[in-house]
Amino acid sequence: MAEQGRLGELDSLRGIASMSVVLYHSASLLGIMAALPWLYHTPLQFLLAGHQAVIFFFLLSGFVLALPFAEGKSRGYGSFMLRRLIRLYPPYIVSLAFGLVLRLLFYRVPINDLWSRPIGWIPIVQHIVMIDQFHQQYFNPVIWSLVMEMRIALIFPFIIWFVMRANWMWSALIGFVLSVCGILLHVQYEDHIDFFTNYYDTAHYVLMFVVGALMAKHRHRLVNAFNGLRIATRLVLGVVAFIVYTWGNNLGWDHWGLLGNLVSDWFTTVSSGCFIIAALASIRFKAMLHWRPMAFVGRVSYSFYLVHLVVLLALMNLFTNPSSILYPDEVEKYYLSPYWLLVGTVGISLALAALSYRYVELPSIRLGRYLMGGRIPRRNYQDERTAEGRHL
Numbered sequence: 001m002a003e004q005g006r007l008g009e010l011d012s013l014r015g016i017a018s019m020s021v022v023l024y025h026s027a028s029l030l031g032i033m034a035a036l037p038w039l040y041h042t043p044l045q046f047l048l049a050g051h052q053a054v055i056f057f058f059l060l061s062g063f064v065l066a067l068p069f070a071e072g073k074s075r076g077y078g079s080f081m082l083r084r085l086i087r088l089y090p091p092y093i094v095s096l097a098f099g100l101v102l103r104l105l106f107y108r109v110p111i112n113d114l115w116s117r118p119i120g121w122i123p124i125v126q127h128i129v130m131i132d133q134f135h136q137q138y139f140n141p142v143i144w145s146l147v148m149e150m151r152i153a154l155i156f157p158f159i160i161w162f163v164m165r166a167n168w169m170w171s172a173l174i175g176f177v178l179s180v181c182g183i184l185l186h187v188q189y190e191d192h193i194d195f196f197t198n199y200y201d202t203a204h205y206v207l208m209f210v211v212g213a214l215m216a217k218h219r220h221r222l223v224n225a226f227n228g229l230r231i232a233t234r235l236v237l238g239v240v241a242f243i244v245y246t247w248g249n250n251l252g253w254d255h256w257g258l259l260g261n262l263v264s265d266w267f268t269t270v271s272s273g274c275f276i277i278a279a280l281a282s283i284r285f286k287a288m289l290h291w292r293p294m295a296f297v298g299r300v301s302y303s304f305y306l307v308h309l310v311v312l313l314a315l316m317n318l319f320t321n322p323s324s325i326l327y328p329d330e331v332e333k334y335y336l337s338p339y340w341l342l343v344g345t346v347g348i349s350l351a352l353a354a355l356s357y358r359y360v361e362l363p364s365i366r367l368g369r370y371l372m373g374g375r376i377p378r379r380n381y382q383d384e385r386t387a388e389g390r391h392l
Contacts (some may be wrong), residue, residue, distance in 0.1 A: 007064070009299075011278040012289035014060060015298030019346075021142070022308040024050025026345050029312060030109060030338035033197050046246045054145050055265050056272040058205050061149065061274060062156075062212020063219075070216045077157050079372060084153045086368040089130075091360050092146050095306035096127055101312050102307045106317040114313055133197050144196035149326035150237035151202045153211050161208070163213045176209030178203045190258060208269050215273055219280065224279040234282070246355045265318055295352075303356035309351040315341050315348075328382035340381060 025046055027033045065084075065348075068075065075083070103115045110116045114137050117123070126134035127143070131151050138146040163171045182203030185195070193200065215222060226234070248267045256263070256302060278285050289295070297304065319335045335342060 001262065009286050009289045010276065011062065011298035011301065011391060012032065012061060012294045013275060013279055013298070013299040014057065014293075015296075015304075018048050018055045018301040018305045020053045021050045022346060022349060023342070024048045024053075025142075026312055026342040030341055031333075032338055032342065036331065043242075043246070043259060044384055046242065049246055049249065049263075052245055052249055052268045052272075055268040056275070057145065058148070058152075058208035059212045059215075059269055059272045060276065061208035062221040063216045064208075065153075065156060066160050066163070066213035066216035067166055069213075069296075070219070074234050075157075080157050081153065083368045083372060084156075085150075086364055088149060088153075090264060090364040091303055091306055091356060092130070092143065093128070093312070094356065094360050096139050096143065096301075098307060099310040103139060104312040107316040108317045109320050109322065111313060111316055113137055115139075115317075121219070128141065133194055133199060133200055135194055136196055140306065140310050142305060145196050148202055148205050151199075152206055154210065155206075159215050161209060163210065163217060168214050168218065171214055173211055175207040179205075179207035179266070182206075186262065197347055201262075206266070207266070208318060211269055211273060215276065219277075223279050223281040226277050228259060234278075237274060240293075245271035245275075254308070297350070300350065300353035300357045303353035303361060304349055307352045307356065311349045312341075312345045334385065 027039075028050075031046065074143065100119075103119075107115050117135065117138055119138060120389070123134060123138045126132045127136075127139065130147055131154070132147075136142075136147070162174075182200040186198060186200040186204070189200070229237070229301055244267050249261065249264045279289060285378065289298075304374075319341060321335055336344075350353075
């Protein structure tokens with residue numbers, strides 16, 4: 001199958017990951033995870049692995065961004081950055097504006113310090129500039145991962161230049177050293193930096209982009225190696241990857257604190273890589289990922305990721321019983337069941353994501369292709385999405 005055709009499977013994987021972020025935030029903030037702790041010990045925990053999903057996003061971004069270079073279709077630095085900026089920035093800005101409007105309309109009660117900090121020009125400028133280190137909880141808390149994306153995009157052409165010319169072991173070693181340095185510096189200065197947008201984590205996350213680029217470079221060998229395995233071996237590999245991805249972020253690392261959580265990202269990266277290779281190689285897995293509802297979530301996954309938390313915060317503020325703050329043991333916290341709020345968050349976010357995809361993402365993709373001298377049939381949305389690849 002042509003390389004373009006494979007990106008549909010990757011979109012669906014990204015959609016699954018974005019759904020897990022939505023479910024994780026909803027279940028955590030609404031108290032569902034605290035009320036149903038047994039979920040952690042079931043395979044359903046896979047759908048609540050929010051942090052692991054972000055690691056998967058970084059790995060997949062490195063893979064997709066490296067594909068043109070691996071195929072000999074290299075771009076100049078200015079061309080790469082312009083296209084990347086146009087792809088990420090318009091939906092990002094729309095989501096910030098959306099978060100600001102919903103905060104002004106609905107904010108009533110503090111929820112884990114989200115939306116509670118005073119609005120001013122400094123945080124607004126920091127959000128617009130995007131690559132600065134700042135507190136991300138003013139408007140749309142999920143945008144910290146986009147900050148990491150943009151920082152790494154600034155150096156990605158240099159990363160891919162080295163990856164394509166060096167032995168894979170040297171590339172992996174440099175990425176690993178950067179990760180180790182970033183982890184140690186984050187732990188050392190944890191009390192003096194922002195937890196999410198600090199520069200040390202950027203160095204740590206470079207490793208995921210390097211691994212993704214290496215996978216793009218050697219994808220044919222990896223796919224052939226996977227297809228050369230016995231079916232039983234593939235199943236065992238899949239089960240191990242599932243277990244490591246689902247529970248490896250916490251299991252066995254609790255007593256290491258922040259250090260353990262960051263180190264566990266290495267194992268999440270490896271297990272995520274197994275999912276990508278399986279999606280490229282396995283006919284059965286591909287067929288599953290082409291299921292239409294799954295493909296739909298994959299198509300709108302970037303906007304789904306961007307809008308879901310502001311929708312959740314708006315609903316929580318709208319349906320929170322103010323009396324529950326003063327009398328938490330005497331009245332219900334919400335006017336609606338937390339489970340209905342979760343369903344509402346998913347449904348409304350998907351609807352808004354579909355609109356954003358249609359009216360923000362696709363025009364951005366067309367603009368990027370136009371500025372790069374390419375032409376796309378106006379209504380050929382599937383080809384636009386496939387040719388561009390997508391990030392979350």
